[in-house]
Amino acid sequence: MSEALEKAREWEKMHCRTAVEKPFFHVCAPTGWINDPNGFSQYKGEYHLFYQYHPYNKHWGPMHWGHSKTDDFIKWLQMPCAMAPDEAFDGQGCFSGSAVEFQGKHVLMYTGVTQKEKDGKIVINQNQCIAFGDGKDYIKYPYNPVITAQQMPQGSSKEDFRDPKIWKDNDKFYTIIGSRGEDGSGQLGLFESEDIVNWKFVTILERCENRYGKMWECPDFFEIGDTAVIIVSPQEMQAEGLEFHNGGGTLALVGNYNKKEHLFQRKKVTAVDYGLDFYAPQTLKSEDGRRIMIGWMQNWDTYLVPENMTWSGIMTIPRQLEIRDGSLYQNPVRELENYYSNEVKIGKVRLEGERSFEGINGRSIDLTVEIYEDGKSEFSIRFASNEYFYSEIIYSPEKEILTFDRTYSGLVKDVISRRSMKVKKREGRIKVRLLLDRYTVEIFVNDGEQAMSSLIYTSLDAEKIMFYGDGSVISILKYDVVL
Structure with missing residues (x-):
């Protein structure tokens, strides 16, 4: 365990918020700050949720991965901090990502952030890294990063290339990653791998083309029956009626997906949530086949946390997703009824x-x-x-x-x-x-x-x-x- 990770875990033990302060059935920051849900996944019969995490105060800072787990989506067990920014390939932050089970290991895929000075300017790079673990402790792959921005089409941003969502389909792994294209607006790169460490670029799965905000963060991609859904969280959205609001929103792109040609055909674009505090949702497929979604319940542009609170950041209730008449429906998981x-x-x-x-x-x-x-x-x-x-x-x-x-x-x-x-x-x-x-x-x-x-x-x-x-x-x- 690195010194940085050990320090974060010790800090958690000393400063973890009391039960009196927290919500009853929503995941919230153990201490300090949390944002985007990460690594929402099933591993060895339990459901794990990680999140962007700065343990040392209640504002965004160098990003760690916090960790909670559950067996029913309602009662959550706080786990030790899973990752700290402690390697050459992620020293400026372990940004958002996802997780999958492979060969008995829990594999975390995340964005490693680095920076260096060049010609008097700070140059930031974002690339994709992985770590292998047992549900509690995780070891970063020594040959990270496994995907670099150089693998994207010419003109793609090296700085805005983040938030991989990984899944397995038959014998291959796939991931989609948020990026900025040559036109400066959001695009989603699709990659594939047979062994989870060697990846090749497949295609640009979707493009914003400056229609829905700019950079598309925290993409997710899944199918419910014959319907394919891409969820993205655009930055710099402009309001359109009551459907889309200014700032950081969340969109569902609903359509069809041709797996053979890796072609997504968009049919409908709607807001995922119309509230004041919702961003960066992530989904998993439950043991019984349901598609479950959880999101960060906060707004980048509106900070409400009272001065006397020592923590910041709450997740939504996990929600069951369905497709009805071509539209995405969501309701609290049925386990709440227990x-x-x-x-x-x-x-x-x-x-x-x-x-x-x-x-x-x-x-x-x-x-x-x-x-x-x-x-x-x-x-x-x-x-x-x-x-x-x-x-x-x-x-x-x-x-x-x-x-x-x-x-x-x-x-x-x-x-x-x-x-x-x-x-x-x-x-x-x-x-x-x-x-x-x-x-x-x-x-x-x-x-x-x-x-x-x-x-x-x-x-x-x-x-x-x-x-x-x-x-x-x-x-x-x-x-x-x-x-």
């Missing part, structure tokens, strides 16, 4: 003004509200509420727009607090599912047709939930989530 308690059901009731219901409150709950009839004006749910603070979901039946607003959640900085999305009625109604876990707010509309993820750092004693409507007819189903 932790339900205190069911409360409210049959159809007409709202006339403000209303609360006995047993419907809390900050660790799964709450579903169905809106059957349009009222005369907007319908809203206020939650994480007390006499001073609240966050709010607002539904406009006339405009068919759903909005999340955390303006009054206790923020003391002028940050983005409100975001909206267009929703569709299904058989004259909409269904809104609200999943709360202390600081996290995840909204799923119409059985997963759309999702909206955001953070709130409201005082944890704010637990009230209020419903507002002028003629709206609703029903409610609520569970506490207890671990």
Whole structure:
């Protein structure tokens, strides 16, 4: 073990946050800072999640790989730091990547960052490296990097070449890697290997062509049935209506894939999540065949973490992905139901003004509200509420727009607090599912047709939930989530 990795592990032992501070069923930083999920994979019957990690303070710094594992996607065990930037090929950072099992080993594939001075300027290079491990300890391949930017087509960036997603198909391994092309915008390079250490360039699988942001980070590629999906996180997006917002977003490119020709045919491009805090998701295939996705629940441009907190960074609930009518649907993994308690059901009731219901409150709950009839004006749910603070979901039946607003959640900085999305009625109604876990707010509309993820750092004693409507007819189903 290197001195840098040993130092990180010792720091974790001394500074790991207490259970009182953390969410109940969401992965969060053990100490310091975390961002992108990495290496989300199955190995020897357990599911592993790594993440970009700076253990020494709650801001981005030299990137390590933090590590957690689970057997049900809900209860997570904190593992020791897996990698530190401690080699000549990754001395400026072990950036994002993925993982796969091979010959009994857990193989991590990641971006190693190096820099040197040339002609008075700092030159940064990003190349792909691997490490072999046993689920706890990992040894970096001595002949790293295994893929270099020089293998990409002429004109491709040497600095922006990162975030490999690896998978196995029949007897070959494949990886897609985010890059910038000659036009300065995002492209995805596809590589293949028979032995996981020797790789050759295959093709450019997809290109941005300056249509959706610039650099495409953290790509993922998978198939659900006959449908192929590429997920990317573009930088420098510009807003388009309510579908795409400014800054760093996440897109799903849905289409078909010809494996023989390595040709992806794009049919649809949509946002993956419409919330204020969602980026860089990664997926795995579960033991029972489900495609499971987890994302980083934060926004690069909006930093909300209170001064008194010693850590920064939370992941979303793992979500089951499905394709329905050519669109990507997502819902919390069904294992969450094993932790339900205190069911409360409210049959159809007409709202006339403000209303609360006995047993419907809390900050660790799964709450579903169905809106059957349009009222005369907007319908809203206020939650994480007390006499001073609240966050709010607002539904406009006339405009068919759903909005999340955390303006009054206790923020003391002028940050983005409100975001909206267009929703569709299904058989004259909409269904809104609200999943709360202390600081996290995840909204799923119409059985997963759309999702909206955001953070709130409201005082944890704010637990009230209020419903507002002028003629709206609703029903409610609520569970506490207890671990």
